[in-house]
Amino acid sequence: METESLVNQKAINSIENLQPEIQRVFKLQKEFHRHGNPIGIEERKALLKSFRETMLKYNAEVKQALYDDMGRPTNEETSFEVMVTVKDIDEALENIEEWAKPVHIEPVSNKQAKAYIHYDPKGVVLLMGAWNFPFSLVTTPLVAIIAAGNSVIIKTTETTPASSKVLKKIISEAFDEKYVYAFEGNTDVTTELQKLAVDHVFFTGSPRIGKTVMAAASANLSSVTLELGGKNxxxxxxxxxxxxxxxxxxxxxxxxxxxxxxxxxxxxxxxxxxxxxxxxxxxxxxxxxxxxxxxxxxxxxxxxxxxxxxxxxxxxxxxxxxxxxxxxxxxxxxxxxxxxxxxxxxxxxxxxxxxxxxxxxxxxxxxxxxxxxxxxxxxxxxxxxxxxxxxxxxxxxxxxxxxxxxxxxxxxxxxxxxxxxxxxxGGVGTSGMGAYHGIRGFKEVSHQRAVYENPVA
Known part of the structure; x- marks a missing residue:
């Protein structure tokens, strides 16, 4: 039989209890981004540093959760999933100013004009990872999403409950909810989150579920990144x-x-x-x-x-x-x-x-x-x-x-x-669309806005 605490936890994460919270968090993050780009470069760096510190703080709990969920060996000093996340954070901290610089383009029609690409955050991103690497398939794309100045709503995976619980703890401690918020729960919660008119959806999982994610995103014309699989x-x-x-x-x-x-x-x-x-x-x-x-x-x-x-x-x-x-x-x-x-x-x-x-x-x-x-x-x-x-x-x-x-x-x-x-x-065709890692991740979750400035007479 289920323990009383597990039953209570399932009740807390039921769709009936979470619907008001989902709407509250989404409204909060949407309002935060209503006037464009509210998170400056230094603030993004501070968020990434907080994330790095918190990931390392809970390294032992991450390893134990992965063992509880999948029997993964615990003999690593630092969990592989923590290690790759920290590596990505360090790269972002070193390069974020360069990544965010406008890219100047030589105009074709008027050499006296000024043309450039300005990287804007997309806004609110829905991030859904996969159970096989329940931390890093959320935390590594999260680095790019934060570096680009977005806010994030995360859906943890119910297939690995111990990892979901620890990931929720890390996110809650590292970030204010206007920046990043994580929801636990079953597929009903996932379905409810996919109804939100977010600006971008980042999903890692199977091609079968990827199709449903893309279909749901189309209702709001949300752009998507799909990291899927296949027979390699x-x-x-x-x-x-x-x-x-x-x-x-x-x-x-x-x-x-x-x-x-x-x-x-x-x-x-x-x-x-x-x-x-x-x-x-x-x-x-x-x-x-x-x-x-x-x-x-x-x-x-x-x-x-x-x-x-x-x-x-x-x-x-x-x-x-x-x-x-x-x-x-x-x-x-x-x-x-x-x-x-x-x-x-x-x-x-x-x-x-x-x-x-x-x-x-x-x-x-x-x-x-x-x-x-x-x-x-x-x-x-x-x-x-x-x-x-x-x-x-x-x-x-x-x-x-x-x-x-x-x-x-x-x-x-x-x-x-x-x-x-x-x-x-990233994948192609049935294995997905879009790509990340390094500067590609930053660009994937940024709007590359074209700017053309005519010369002043």
């Missing part, structure tokens, strides 16, 4: 270092229990190299997650809830029924919501796991005779958020780039392209 491929050729490939893919696929939007779903590899790559994958899986033949569950995250555990295990059952080979793993513990790292081969094209984003600790080997086979399969899946190319041959890399589309590409690596804030991060 790794494309390998004969020149690749298979030990390196396997090491990267094991890190990518099984970090956070495979619940990462940029992790590799399947590997397209020459048939002549498939057996060797499989052996390398198994070697690195055993090194990272096993003590001898015993799986050490404490080294990775569990599935976030029973719904997602059942979803991934249904893919495995379906693949087995259709004749797939379990080259490694497949073990499950329903009570602990744990799935052991799994490598599948010989998977029929009509298997569910070949069509759906896995979002769990399973990798699929897809051998090819001709790389065109990989391109044909990729074309059936929509444009992924990430793509990974392993090769020492420039012509192979260029051929893949010329025959594909994705949000981001990393060659002979995995996370480096995401970590480097000089590059935009």
């Amino acid at each position: 491929p790794a494309l390998v050729d004969e020149t690749a270092d298979l030990d390196l490939v396997a090491k990267h893919i094991v890190t990518s696929r099984f970090f956070n229990g495979g619940q990462t939007c940029l992790c590799i779903d399947y590997i397209c590899v020459p048939k002549s190299k498939a057996e060797e790559l499989t052996a390398q994958l198994i070697k690195h899986i055993k090194t990272e997650y096993y003590d001898g033949d015993k799986f050490v569950s404490a080294r990775t995250s569990r599935m976030v809830n029973k719904k997602n555990f059942d979803r991934v295990t249904s893919y495995l059952y379906n693949a087995r029924e259709l004749g797939a080979t379990f080259s490694f793993g497949g073990g499950q513990d329903a009570e602990k919501l744990m799935i052991e790292p799994t490598v599948l081969s010989d998977v029929p094209a009509d298997a569910l796991i070949m069509k759906e984003e896995i979002f769990g600790p399973v990798i699929v080997i897809c051998p090819y005779d001709d790389i065109q086979e990989a391109y044909n399969y990729m074309d059936t899946l929509g444009k992924p958020l990430g793509m990974y190319i392993y090769s020492t041959a420039d012509d192979f890399v260029q051929d893949v780039l010329n025959h594909s589309s994705s949000g981001i590409v990393c060659v002979n690596g995995w996370l480096e392209g995401w970590m480097d804030s000089s590059l935009p991060f």
Whole structure:
């Protein structure tokens, strides 16, 4: 049975109790921005410094919440999600004056005139993150949104309640509600928030939910940033270092229990190299997650809830029924919501796991005779958020780039392209629209206002 405190908390966060509060906060933030740009650069910097200090203050609670929600290992000194947020804050503090400067343009029609782009805040932004990284998928875009001078209404994710509670605490302590306010609650609260005539919506999640977010935003003509997902491929050729490939893919696929939007779903590899790559994958899986033949569950995250555990295990059952080979793993513990790292081969094209984003600790080997086979399969899946190319041959890399589309590409690596804030991060087509990180995030949540000043006679 639910405890009395949990029942009370659910009542507090019910839509009936939160509707007046939602309207009050929205009215407050809208009024704050009624006359344009109320938050100066120095004030934005002060807000970011307060945010930084508060994130670090609650680092231990963040780690514990992530363990409670997902079983994520707590052996990091500073939580990964806190670390990447602090990194983004430090970059914004160092560069915000430069980012906010007007960009002067040489006029085409009258060389004596003055033309420039002025960066205005969009106003009030609705920010909705995702449960797989319940802090950083809110806190890293929040840095850009604050740096650009906006106010923010946050919806935390109910799928990770412990993290939601800590995030709410951090936001409440770091910011006055006219700047940033966080709401907890179920999907009814999310639906109510999406009715607000906000100036911009920033959403991270699945393509399915992304469609509903975009549809809701259209009612108010709110602009949107959608950071979605997809089936991210790794494309390998004969020149690749298979030990390196396997090491990267094991890190990518099984970090956070495979619940990462940029992790590799399947590997397209020459048939002549498939057996060797499989052996390398198994070697690195055993090194990272096993003590001898015993799986050490404490080294990775569990599935976030029973719904997602059942979803991934249904893919495995379906693949087995259709004749797939379990080259490694497949073990499950329903009570602990744990799935052991799994490598599948010989998977029929009509298997569910070949069509759906896995979002769990399973990798699929897809051998090819001709790389065109990989391109044909990729074309059936929509444009992924990430793509990974392993090769020492420039012509192979260029051929893949010329025959594909994705949000981001990393060659002979995995996370480096995401970590480097000089590059935009975002999807395309079914994996999303818009981009952030560094100055791109600042621009994404700014209105780039064109200004043309005629010369005074």
